[in-house]
Amino acid sequence: MTQPSPPALSPTPPLIELTGLEKTYAVGGTLIYALRATDLIVRHGAFLTVMGPSGSGKSTLLNLFGLLMRPTAGTYLLEGRAVSGLNDDATSAVRCKMIGMVFQSFNLLSHLTILENVCVPMQYAGIPRAAMRQRGKALLDRFGLDGRYGSRPTQLSGGQCQRVAIARALANDPPVILADEPTGNLDEQTGLEVMGIFQELHRSGKTIIMVTHNPAYRKYATQAVSIHDGRASET
Numbered sequence: 001m002t003q004p005s006p007p008a009l010s011p012t013p014p015l016i017e018l019t020g021l022e023k024t025y026a027v028g029g030t031l032i033y034a035l036r037a038t039d040l041i042v043r044h045g046a047f048l049t050v051m052g053p054s055g056s057g058k059s060t061l062l063n064l065f066g067l068l069m070r071p072t073a074g075t076y077l078l079e080g081r082a083v084s085g086l087n088d089d090a091t092s093a094v095r096c097k098m099i100g101m102v103f104q105s106f107n108l109l110s111h112l113t114i115l116e117n118v119c120v121p122m123q124y125a126g127i128p129r130a131a132m133r134q135r136g137k138a139l140l141d142r143f144g145l146d147g148r149y150g151s152r153p154t155q156l157s158g159g160q161c162q163r164v165a166i167a168r169a170l171a172n173d174p175p176v177i178l179a180d181e182p183t184g185n186l187d188e189q190t191g192l193e194v195m196g197i198f199q200e201l202h203r204s205g206k207t208i209i210m211v212t213h214n215p216a217y218r219k220y221a222t223q224a225v226s227i228h229d230g231r232a233s234e235t
Contacts, residue, residue: 013080015175015207016042016065021074021084023060033230034060037074040225040232044175047198047208049218052227058211059180061225061232065209066178067095096124100169104181106161108153114164115140115149121171139167143197159190166197177201179210183217195220 018040025032035057042048050058063069064076067083076084083094100121108117118136127135137149143163153161162182169177179198183191191214199220202208210217218224226235 012044013077014041015044015046015079016040017075017077017080018064019075019077021064021071021076023064023069024072035064035071035227035232036230038232040234042207042209042223045202045205045207046223047202047221048210048223048225049221050209050211050225050227050232051213051215051218054213056227057230057232058227060230061227062178062180062209062211065176066099066101067091092124096121096172098174098176100172100174100177102162102165102169102177102179102182104184106153106158106165106185108161108164108168110153113150113152114145114156117153117164118168118171121168125172127172135171136167139170140164143167157190158186159193162186162190162194163197166194166201170201175205176207176209179208181211181213183212183214 018038020037020039021035022033022037023035025034038061050061052058060069064071071084074084075082078094078098083091086094108114109120115133115136118139119132122132122135140146140149143166145160145163145167148156153164156164177198182198183194186194195217198208198210202220224235225232
């Protein structure tokens with residue numbers, strides 16, 4: 001007797017899938033397109049660079065990726081789950097678990113030590129204090145800041161501050177790291193060192209999405225998007 005065929009396995013969804021995603025603003029009766037309808041797939045383990053002139057929509061796209069703003073239209077699927085329409089609490093929970101962010105200006109809290117800065121995302125995730133501090137120290141050690149746990153951001157160089165910011169982004173071990181011009185405030189050599197860290201993270205399996213003005217960084221990418229006047233296209 002013929003045996004029934006096993007059920008087909010469902011394909012693993014892409015990490016990120018954007019369909020018709022756009023962001024508009026009404027200014028004085030005029031509709032301004034910060035991002036025009038965008039379709040994009042980012043798979044697990046990609047290194048995506050987003051490039052374009054100032055004001056083109058790069059930061060808007062990154063903020064949408066990071067759930068820091070809501071799209072005007074379209075859908076955003078994160079591991080197959082629609083996330084663009086979640087309420088604030090659900091959005092925060094997804095961001096805490098899935099997304100780490102690194103900014104050009106570091107965005108470290110000057111009144112906290114660097115260890116406390118790294119621990120902030122873990123506090124939101126409800127990690128016990130002892131485990132939180134242990135992981136925070138391990139991350140700082142990983143980036144050459146062992147023994148500096150009690151330092152304030154104002155006591156560090158720009159490159160050291162960005163290493164702290166990367167450690168903070170990794171605190172909850174998210175699969176996605178978003179970076180907005182992460183070398184923009186650094187000298188060339190320090191910038192290359194920071195890019196080496198992102199390359200290492202990519203090799204370890206992290207998905208990196210990076211906004212940059214520097215065309216030399218395209219060589220690090222497995223996927224690239226160019227934005228002009230709010231229009232995003234793969235290159």
